Amino acid sequence: MPALPCPAYNKRVSTNILNADLHCHSVISDGTLTPEVLAARAKANGVELWALTDHDEIGGQHRAMAAAQAFQLPYLTGTEISITFAGKTVHIVGLGFDADNTDMVQGLRSTRGGRGERAQEMSDGLAKVGIRDAYQGALKYAGNPELISRTHFARFLVETGVCQDTSEVFRRYLTEGKPGFVPHRWASLKDAVGWIVNAHGVAVIAHPGRYGFTANEEYALFTEFKAHGGRAVEVVTGSHTPDEYVKYADMAQEFDLAASRGSDFHSPDESRIDLGALPWLPGQLTPVWDLLAERIQ
Ligand code: AMP
Ligand code: MN
Ligand code: MN
Ligand code: MN
Numbered sequence: 001m002p003a004l005p006c007p008a009y010n011k012r013v014s015t016n017i018l019n020a021d022l023h024c025h026s027v028i029s030d031g032t033l034t035p036e037v038l039a040a041r042a043k044a045n046g047v048e049l050w051a052l053t054d055h056d057e058i059g060g061q062h063r064a065m066a067a068a069q070a071f072q073l074p075y076l077t078g079t080e081i082s083i084t085f086a087g088k089t090v091h092i093v094g095l096g097f098d099a100d101n102t103d104m105v106q107g108l109r110s111t112r113g114g115r116g117e118r119a120q121e122m123s124d125g126l127a128k129v130g131i132r133d134a135y136q137g138a139l140k141y142a143g144n145p146e147l148i149s150r151t152h153f154a155r156f157l158v159e160t161g162v163c164q165d166t167s168e169v170f171r172r173y174l175t176e177g178k179p180g181f182v183p184h185r186w187a188s189l190k191d192a193v194g195w196i197v198n199a200h201g202v203a204v205i206a207h208p209g210r211y212g213f214t215a216n217e218e219y220a221l222f223t224e225f226k227a228h229g230g231r232a233v234e235v236v237t238g239s240h241t242p243d244e245y246v247k248y249a250d251m252a253q254e255f256d257l258a259a260s261r262g263s264d265f266h267s268p269d270e271s272r273i274d275l276g277a278l279p280w281l282p283g284q285l286t287p288v289w290d291l292l293a294e295r296i297q
Contacts, residue, residue, distance in 0.1 A: 015287055015289065016280060018049060018289065019049070020047070020260075020287070020289055021042060021047045021051075021265075022051040022204075022260050022262040023051070023053050023238075023260070023265075024051075024052060024263055024264065025054055025055065025266045026052055026064070028054045028143060028147070029054035029057055029144065029149070030055060031266045033268075035064040039073060040071065049074045049075075051078030053078035053079055053080045053095075054079060055079075055081075055147060056111050057079065057108060057112065058079050065099075068297075076095045076096045077201070079093070079094045079108070080094075081094060083186050083187045084186045086213065086217045088212070088213070090211055093260065094192075094195070094203055094204070095202050095204060095260070095288065096202055096296075097199035098200055098201075103195060104195040104196070108195070112147060115147060116145070122134070122150070125182065126153070126179055128179060129179045131162060141156060150170070153174060154169035166270050189228060194228065194229070202291050203229065205225055205257075206234050206237070207234050207239035207264065209239060209240045209247070223255075231257060231258055233255070233259060234248070234261070236259070236260075236280070237260075237261070245279070245282065259282070259285035259288060263275055263278055
């Protein structure tokens with residue numbers, strides 16, 4: 001794929017003022033739009049640098065890249081890898097890696113393994129509280145059965161009127177201690193960062209405000225992430241409050257990490273923040289795209 005220049009990037013005095021959206025999902029994981037429709041939506045919303053970051057899967061990268069190129073929308077490859085850290089599921093975003101890297105493709109395949117069995121167990125848990133056939137119901141929503149996720153169960157429970165919206169489903173059924181929650185052992189932090197770095201990409205801690213870690217656990221996450229070669233953290237994301245923008249801007253500086261910006265858009269009906277609709281990255285931070293200028297296509 002020939003490299004495209006990123007005109008908006010080259011023109012700006014401060015590269016922080018760039019409408020980059022480096023986190024979203026398509027039907028290849030748990031989003032509801034195709035990569036092509038997402039590219040069109042990103043372009044229409046004024047996004048100037050885009051990455052599609054499907055969960056644990058890079059099978060949509062060539063489609064996303066081709067669609068972005070058709071719209072002259074500068075693109076970085078992306079993914080969001082599920083890992084287990086301190087007993088919780090944490091997400092690591094990878095950006096600007098080689099989409100054909102075999103170790104990464106195989107590593108992601110191994111981390112996807114087990115989602116099917118977990119989904120069956122989730123369905124058994126839901127059956128115990130009177131919700132029947134949830135596995136089949138969720139599967140209908142999964143564009144890619146290998147990536148069946150809690151989001152697909154949430155859509156099924158909204159469809160059948162058990163809950164009003166997906167947040168209510170997560171609150172009542174799909175989080176720790178609730179009937180449809182099944183803990184799962186994902187990849188390790190070291191593996192996920194290693195796959196990304198070895199494929200010439202940059203690893204980013206996704207939405208750190210979401211994990212409910214203690215200060216000590218969070219410190220350990222940032223420290224180990226850096227030790228494994230991680231270089232950035234999401235500061236401005238659809239999953240953070242304005243107070244969290246400030247908190248993680250400070251942590252980015254404390255840990256000498258670059259900062260990323262991404263909506264985490266999944267669906268026009270479910271997502272709070274649309275593609276390209278976030279505040280700018282705080283001026284004192286190094287944007288992650290400064291580390292990736294040569295990887296923009
Ligand atoms: P899984 O990988 O199967 O554990 O599913 C995780 C996905 O569920 C995340 O990527 C989000 O898209 C979604 N999710 C997690 N927590 C919530 C929540 N509280 N409300 C809505 N969606 C959520
Ligand atoms: Mn998701
Ligand atoms: Mn996530
Ligand atoms: Mn995400």
